[in-house]
Amino acid sequence: MEKIFYQSSLPRSGSTLLQNILAQNSDIYATPTSGVLELVFAARGNYTDSPEFQAQDSAIMKTAFQAFCRFGMEAYYNAITNKKYIVDKSRGWGIHYDFLNFIQPNPKIIVMVRDLRDVFASMENNYRKNPDKANAILNWAQMQGTTVPKRIDIWSQSQPVGLAIERLQEMFRLDIDKHVLFVKFEDLCLYPDSTMVKIYEYLGIPYYQHDWDNIEQVTKEDDEVYGSFGDHTIRTKLEPVPSRAKQLLGKEVTGWIWDNYQWFFQQFRYTK
Numbered sequence: 406m407e408k409i410f411y412q413s414s415l416p417r418s419g420s421t422l423l424q425n426i427l428a429q430n431s432d433i434y435a436t437p438t439s440g441v442l443e444l445v446f447a448a449r450g451n452y453t454d455s456p457e458f459q460a461q462d463s464a465i466m467k468t469a470f471q472a473f474c475r476f477g478m479e480a481y482y483n484a485i486t487n488k489k490y491i492v493d494k495s496r497g498w499g500i501h502y503d504f505l506n507f508i509q510p511n512p513k514i515i516v517m518v519r520d521l522r523d524v525f526a527s528m529e530n531n532y533r534k535n536p537d538k539a540n541a542i543l544n545w546a547q548m549q550g551t552t553v554p555k556r557i558d559i560w561s562q563s564q565p566v567g568l569a570i571e572r573l574q575e576m577f578r579l580d581i582d583k584h585v586l587f588v589k590f591e592d593l594c595l596y597p598d599s600t601m602v603k604i605y606e607y608l609g610i611p612y613y614q615h616d617w618d619n620i621e622q623v624t625k626e627d628d629e630v631y632g633s634f635g636d637h638t639i640r641t642k643l644e645p646v647p648s649r650a651k652q653l654l655g656k657e658v659t660g661w662i663w664d665n666y667q668w669f670f671q672q673f674r675y676t677k
Contacts, residue, residue: 406479406482406483406486406487406488406489406490407489408489408490408491408528408610409478409479409482409490409491409492409493409509409512410426410490410491410492410493410512410513410514410515410608411492411493411494411505411512411513411515412492412495412498412514412515412517413494413496413497413499413500413514413515413516413585414494414496414515414516414517414518415496415516415517415518415519415524415566415569415573416524416528416565416566416569417519417523417527417528417566417572418497418518418519418524419517419519419589419593419594420435420517421494421589421637422593422638422639422640422643422676423490423517423588423593423623424436424437424494424516424605424624425551425620425622425624425639426439426601426615426620426643427492427604427625428613428621428623428624428650429613429615429616429620429621430613431488432489432490432610432611432613433488433489433490433491433492433525434482434485434486434490434491434492434505434631435491435492435494435623436479436486436491436492436493436496436624437494437495437624437625437626438494438626438637439493439494439495439642440495441481441493441495442493442495442497442498442501444477444480444481445474445477445504445508446469446497446501446504447473447474448477449474450468450547451558451676452466452470455535456552458470462596471507471508471636472544474508475509476631478508478509480507483566489610489645490608490610491585492515493653494645496565497514497571497572498512498514498568499514499572499573499576499581499585500572500575500576500581502514502576502579502581502584503627507655508635512582512584513586513607513608513609514584514585514586515586515588515590516576516585516586516587516606517587517588517589517590517593517609518573518587518588518593518669518673519590519591520590520617520648520650521570521666521669521670521674522648522650522654522659522661522662522663523646523648523650524566525560525566525654525658525662526556526649526650526653526654528556528560528566528654529553529557529653529654530649531555531557532548540564542662545560552657553654553655553658554627554657554661555655557654557658557661557662561665564579565671570666570669573669574668574669577672586604586607587673588600589603589673591645593643594643594644594646595645595646597617597643597663598613601615609633611674611677616644617642617644618641618643619642620639620641620642620643621641622638622641623638624637631651650662663677
């Protein structure tokens with residue numbers, strides 16, 4: 406393995422699709438939703454709080470901990486694959502850029518974004534498919550018998566959508582945005598060739614000609630674990646996805662999303 410790259414995207418924004426597109430390249434191992442960030446964070450907690458580490462030379466311990474995380478991640482993936490490049494997908498990498506930069510200087514992070522009206526519409530669509538299916542992330546009982554406006558209000562203030570949007574905004578406040586590559590889901594669908602060229606140029610690896618009409622899903626994860634929002638199934642053909650926001654959410658709710666997330670729509674140049 407030569408390099409680990411990262412993807413830290415908004416939910417319902419094509420992150421799984423991008424992983425499986427990248428996986429067409431025989432040099433790339435693209436993960437499903439990864440728990441590696443949680444592993445190194447747990448290690449950081451022990452390193453920070455343990456008196457055994459605090460009692461030793463701090464400079465040496467800092468260097469040793471950095472090596473522990475970096476080589477531990479490399480060993481983890483070397484046990485899984487012998488491919489040159491890894492793309493690890495976890496929503497937390499972006500907001501924890503400084504910690505990742507400590508482990509692996511100048512990390513490359515791809516952030517997929519999508520019109521938030523369609524993000525919420527996708528959440529609503531999944532909810533309607535499985536309204537009685539318990540969810541591992543949200544308070545399932547809180548969702549029962551709710552209206553569309555109430556559900557959007559809940560999702561905007563909780564995982565996975567609300568927290569992801571807050572983290573994205575914080576990335577701009579902390580100037581992390583200067584170090585990552587933002588990719589609009591709509592651009593990937595409309596202009597796949599030029600969009601993928603930008604991704605490969607950002608990663609600094611040779612370009613690969615992808616097959617947009619035959620995208621095989623190679624990332625595997627048990628969606629039952631995630632409950633009603635555990636839909637990581639991708640389309641096998643890359644093409645534009647018409648917006649269903651007004652159909653699923655209604656004019657009033659889509660207007661509320663537009664008004665409440667003006668910073669996002671302006672930043673990524675979405676139109677009303």
